[in-house]
Amino acid sequence: MASLLQPNRVVYLVCGEKKIRSPLSQLYFCRYCSELRSLECVSHEVDSHYCPSCLENMPSAEAKLKKNRCANCFDCPCCMHTLSTRATNIPAPLPDDPTKTAMKKAYYLACGFCRWTSRDVGMADKSVASGGWQEPENPHTQRINKLIEYYQQLAQRERQERDRKKLARKRQCMPLAFSQHTIHVVEKYGLGTRLQRQRSGAPISSLAGLSLKEGEDQKEINIEPAQALDEVEPLPEDCYTRPISLPEVTTLRQRLLQPDFQPAGASQLHPKHKHLLMKRSLRCRKCEHNLSKPEFNPTSIKFKIQLVAVSYIPEVRIMSIPNLRYMKESQVLLTLTNPVETITHVTLVACEEGDSDDINSTAKVIVPTKELVLAGKDAAAEYDELAEPQDFQDDPDVVAFRKSNKIGFFIKVIPQKEEDEDVTVSFKIRHDFRNLAAPIRPSEESAEAVPEAIWLTHHVELSLGPLAN
Amino acid sequence: MADKQNVQKSVKIAAGAVVCVESEIRGDVTIGARTVVHPKARIIAEAGPIVIGEGNLIEEQALIINSYPENIMPDSEGVEPKTMTIGINNVFEVGCVSQALKIGDNNVIESKADVGRNVILTSGCIIGAFCQVNTCEVIPENTVIYGSGCMRRVQTERPQPQTLQLDFLMKILPNYHHLKKTVKASQNTKN
Numbered sequence: 001m002a003s004l005l006q007p008n009r010v011v012y013l014v015c016g017e018k019k020i021r022s023p024l025s026q027l028y029f030c031r032y033c034s035e036l037r038s039l040e041c042v043s044h045e046v047d048s049h050y051c052p053s054c055l056e057n058m059p060s061a062e063a064k065l066k067k068n069r070c071a072n073c074f075d076c077p078c079c080m081h082t083l084s085t086r087a088t089n090i091p092a093p094l095p096d097d098p099t100k101t102a103m104k105k106a107y108y109l110a111c112g113f114c115r116w117t118s119r120d121v122g123m124a125d126k127s128v129a130s131g132g133w134q135e136p137e138n139p140h141t142q143r144i145n146k147l148i149e150y151y152q153q154l155a156q157r158e159r160q161e162r163d164r165k166k167l168a169r170k171r172q173c174m175p176l177a178f179s180q181h182t183i184h185v186v187e188k189y190g191l192g193t194r195l196q197r198q199r200s201g202a203p204i205s206s207l208a209g210l211s212l213k214e215g216e217d218q219k220e221i222n223i224e225p226a227q228a229l230d231e232v233e234p235l236p237e238d239c240y241t242r243p244i245s246l247p248e249v250t251t252l253r254q255r256l257l258q259p260d261f262q263p264a265g266a267s268q269l270h271p272k273h274k275h276l277l278m279k280r281s282l283r284c285r286k287c288e289h290n291l292s293k294p295e296f297n298p299t300s301i302k303f304k305i306q307l308v309a310v311s312y313i314p315e316v317r318i319m320s321i322p323n324l325r326y327m328k329e330s331q332v333l334l335t336l337t338n339p340v341e342t343i344t345h346v347t348l349v350a351c352e353e354g355d356s357d358d359i360n361s362t363a364k365v366i367v368p369t370k371e372l373v374l375a376g377k378d379a380a381a382e383y384d385e386l387a388e389p390q391d392f393q394d395d396p397d398v399v400a401f402r403k404s405n406k407i408g409f410f411i412k413v414i415p416q417k418e419e420d421e422d423v424t425v426s427f428k429i430r431h432d433f434r435n436l437a438a439p440i441r442p443s444e445e446s447a448e449a450v451p452e453a454i455w456l457t458h459h460v461e462l463s464l465g466p467l468a469n
Numbered sequence: 470m471a472d473k474q475n476v477q478k479s480v481k482i483a484a485g486a487v488v489c490v491e492s493e494i495r496g497d498v499t500i501g502a503r504t505v506v507h508p509k510a511r512i513i514a515e516a517g518p519i520v521i522g523e524g525n526l527i528e529e530q531a532l533i534i535n536s537y538p539e540n541i542m543p544d545s546e547g548v549e550p551k552t553m554t555i556g557i558n559n560v561f562e563v564g565c566v567s568q569a570l571k572i573g574d575n576n577v578i579e580s581k582a583d584v585g586r587n588v589i590l591t592s593g594c595i596i597g598a599f600c601q602v603n604t605c606e607v608i609p610e611n612t613v614i615y616g617s618g619c620m621r622r623v624q625t626e627r628p629q630p631q632t633l634q635l636d637f638l639m640k641i642l643p644n645y646h647h648l649k650k651t652v653k654a655s656q657n658t659k660n
Contacts, residue, residue: 078622079615114615115595120625247612247623266622 004318012309013357013459016041021360021461027309028291030284031435034456036309042282042291049276050298053082057298058276069273072130076111077254077269083109083118085129109133109271121267136270138260150221281305311339314346314374314431316460319408323468326418329366331410332464338374338405342434346372348411349428349457357459358426365425366412368398377405415467426461482651483523487639489646492527496535501525501557505638508646510561517550522557522574526631526638531561534568538586556592558630565596575627593627 007023014020014027020038028037049063050056051070058066074083085107092104106125109118118133119125126132138144236242248266255262263269282292293305319333338344348367351358373392392402400408415423432453480494485502488494492506496514500506501523509529512519516537527533535553556574561567564581573592578584582596585603590596594608597615602608611624642648 079620113597114620114622115613115624115628116622117624117626247621 004321009318009463010316011461011463012036012313013461014038014041019357024309024313024315028282029307029309029312030287030289030291031307031312032287032289033284034433034435034454036313036458037284037291039282041285043285044280044282047279047281047294048296048298049278051274052277053274055298057296063276066273068276070276071273073274074109074133074271075257075274076114076116077258077271078116078266079111079114080257081111081113082274083111083271086110087129088125090125107132118271121270123270133271135272136261140260146221146223150223153221312433313456313458314338314344314429316429316462318462318464321464324363324413324415324423324464324466326415326467329412329414332413333400333408333410334462335406335408336372336374338377340434341376341378343376344374344431346374346429346431348372349430351426351428351459360424360461361426362417362419362421363413363415363423363425363464365414365427367427368395368409368411370395370398372399372407372409374407375402375405413464418467420466422466423464424461425464426459428457428459430455430457432456480649482649484651486651487642488649488651489642490649491646492649494649503635503639505635505642507531507638507642514553516548517552519553519555521555522559524558524630524632524635525555525561526559526635527561528563530564532566533561534566535570536568536586560628560631562598575630577628593624595624595628 007025010023011021012024012027014022014036016038018040020040022038026039028039028042029035030037046060049058049060049068051058051073053073054070056070056072075081076083086109087105087107089103090106092102104127106127107129108123108125110116123133250263250266250269254266254269255264258269258272261268261270279294279296279298281290281294283290290305291307292303294300294303315337317335317337319335321332322330324330336346350365350367351361375392394402394407398409400410402408411425411427413423413425417423433456434451434453436451479497481499482488483500483502483504486500486504486506488500488504488506489508489510491508492510492512494500494506494512497518498512498514499518499520500512501521503523504521504525504527506512506527507529510527511530511532511534512521512527513532513534513536515535517535519533519535521527521533533553533555535551537548551570553570555572556576558575559572560577562578562580562582565578565583567578567584568586569584569588569590570586572590573594575593576590577595579596579598579600581599583601583603584590584596585601587605588602589607591608591610593611595613595615596602597613597619600614600616600619602614602619608614609623611627613622613624614620615622
């Protein structure tokens, strides 16, 4: 049954700042700390920006200038799909001879999903395929820019004062100490993360620049306060009596996607440039190593660094569930897959009474007591006919089947609650992990290159579905 | 009364229409000129005749069916056979199901859409892909129904008739498929 393979059926517990339960496919494994990490215990850094439809790459500075929007692609204001440019032939007078007409190509934007066209809002057809389309100007742009400048200056001043205070306190330490603090702090008003990419050892230009900046920014930006108006435009007289034509009214979503204008009528919905997406890299917060680093090219889905949990931690999956009855013991078949190429030994331990992690289970579980041995993942095994089948003495009561790096085993489940909710069981899985990344200590027997195994324990929760009636 | 039941159970295909042999056409169906019916399309006139106009494009696995409403048994008395009329220049895309009794001109029913019996499509309507329209209403002109929530909007111009596609198909399909025989419109068919 495909529903047993749904990711949320088997969740692993991540002990970070918060306890997070998440399927293994969505977790990362820091092999320097030897711990599972979820998306919430890592820091996210933006690598690059790209447009999802034309896949054009853009450095962060340029993206900021263009307000994180692509220059070529447009979004349909009606259904937010990507607009495509279509061409028609229209007769147009030749520039030389006004009496003769020739066919010229005229381009307009059209949406393939909701059939919106740029002619619907009155935008004239353009004679060039791209680059001719302009977004309408916001009448308040100047005032907004002035306000942004003023507040940026204010934020800069505040930060300088804060840095100066910290520096005064830690005068003995290296100046690097205070810049470490600001790596993870998001800057106010988006001035840019110029401190973020600083590597240790490099001279800090910001310190030297502090005194310079004070001299530069002598020019103060003054803004006039906003003026409150007493009179408001009155509502039109037929506001309550005029019948509404629903196709003419914009939905809230369409309106709020254009915060500059927020048009109430569908005939004023102009297309906006497409939003850029970003590629991000993840970094463990404790040891500052990269957990996930994608390639720079937007067309490539590969990773330069990919420390995902499924390639290090054995994965538990549900294979088949019998009918579960209240207070009756049933056998559930689970599979355990070994992702690494060495033999892994796995022990399952049921959760004890009063275990603080065990809050969701609604059934008692009896796990096999013996240690389960998983063969290593051998990519060539399926092609190698003559390979000797490895001889593991499997107890047929515990191990149902064994197939290369996967085994199927039974656990006994006794549902304890008669309510309608899903039967949930949890247990701890303890396996040995060989850290191939850590430097091997040179020992006297230098021939031994096998890194030492450490034992990791994870808390696993399974959701087995409702009780059978 | 018995006479009416025996009238014209055959398919009348006008000259100039391209109807592939692999399509399934049952009952009293009239197909206009310049209409293209792809293989595996199904036009079934159970509860009454179907009249299809000119220049229509009926793609594969489309189902145009004039069936009995659900709560009426086929053999009960007093059931008047209603004619299903389809206008000109309509497009029935792949896999759509149309039971609407009255369809105007220049409509497009996109792939896997489902149009119920009590819907009347006027002109220029576009029923989006996988949209199920089974209300009891007349869809105004130039309406577009799209999206999983069957959102609606009105477009300013009607969809263009697919003349290029029709010409292309009328040239190419006879190269690869046998066609059903056409009947001259002036001639009366005798069963």
